[in-house]
Amino acid sequence: MMSELKTMKWLVENSRYLSVISVLGMLVGAAAALFLGVVKTFYVLHTAFTNFKEAEPTLYVLFEALDCFLVATALVVIAVSLYELFIGGLKVPDWMLVKDLTELKAKFTFVIIPVMAVKFVQRILKYENSVDTLYYGAGIAVVALALTAFNFVSIKEKEAKEAEKEHEDGSETRAADLKN
Numbered sequence: 001m002m003s004e005l006k007t008m009k010w011l012v013e014n015s016r017y018l019s020v021i022s023v024l025g026m027l028v029g030a031a032a033a034l035f036l037g038v039v040k041t042f043y044v045l046h047t048a049f050t051n052f053k054e055a056e057p058t059l060y061v062l063f064e065a066l067d068c069f070l071v072a073t074a075l076v077v078i079a080v081s082l083y084e085l086f087i088g089g090l091k092v093p094d095w096m097l098v099k100d101l102t103e104l105k106a107k108f109t110f111v112i113i114p115v116m117a118v119k120f121v122q123r124i125l126k127y128e129n130s131v132d133t134l135y136y137g138a139g140i141a142v143v144a145l146a147l148t149a150f151n152f153v154s155i156k157e158k159e160a161k162e163a164e165k166e167h168e169d170g171s172e173t174r175a176a177d178l179k180n
Contacts, residue, residue, distance in 0.1 A: 019086035023079045030075035037068030060125045067118045074111035081107060102154045109147045116140045 044058045044065065081098040084090050090097075098104045120140050123133055 016086040019082050023083045026075045026079035026082070030072040030079065033068045033072035033075065037065045037072065040065035040068060060122055063118055063122045063125065067115060067122075070111065070115050070118065074108065074115075077107055077111070078104065100158075102158055106151045106154060109151050113144045113147060116144060 040061050044062045047058045047061075077096055080090060080092055080096045081104050084092075084097050085099075085101070085104065098107060117140070120137055123136050127133065
């Protein structure tokens with residue numbers, strides 16, 4: 001029985017290494033997005049130097065390239081963050097690291113909003129129908145506001161939990177502590 005418990009404990013403790021599969025998948029996705037962004041950028045350069053009259057579609061494709069680069073960057077940051085959360089030991093800038101899944105979701109959210117903005121600009125450049133474009137923009141604004149509110153609430157909850165942990169050491173709450 002004791003041997004089975006040790007095996008189970010070992011299995012559960014080392015299951016964190018399964019996150020490497022997610023990290024590798026995101027890095028492959030980031031490489032693919034970067035490749036697409038570079039291809040689209042070369043297409044824009046080729047069109048700009050050979051066909052001056054097709055300037056309008058090239059601007060749209062340039063925003064598609066920007067979208068690819070934003071997604072690639074987001075995937076790299078999330079891959080690094082996941083690796084650091086579950087495995088650790090990376091030497092990367094502090095802004096790339098997260099301490100918990102709430103911070104990871106916040107980082108992801110702050111990348112999603114610019115991607116949605118790029119999609120909206122692409123929609124404007126296509127310009128098919130003004131009412132549809134208005135609804136599309138309103139939908140993006142509602143989602144962006146909801147994501148921002150979610151992050152705000154998550155950060156406030158985290159701050160409250162950290163403040164609670166500081167006071168759990170048995171010390172008394174002073175009036176000066178309540179003013180902050």
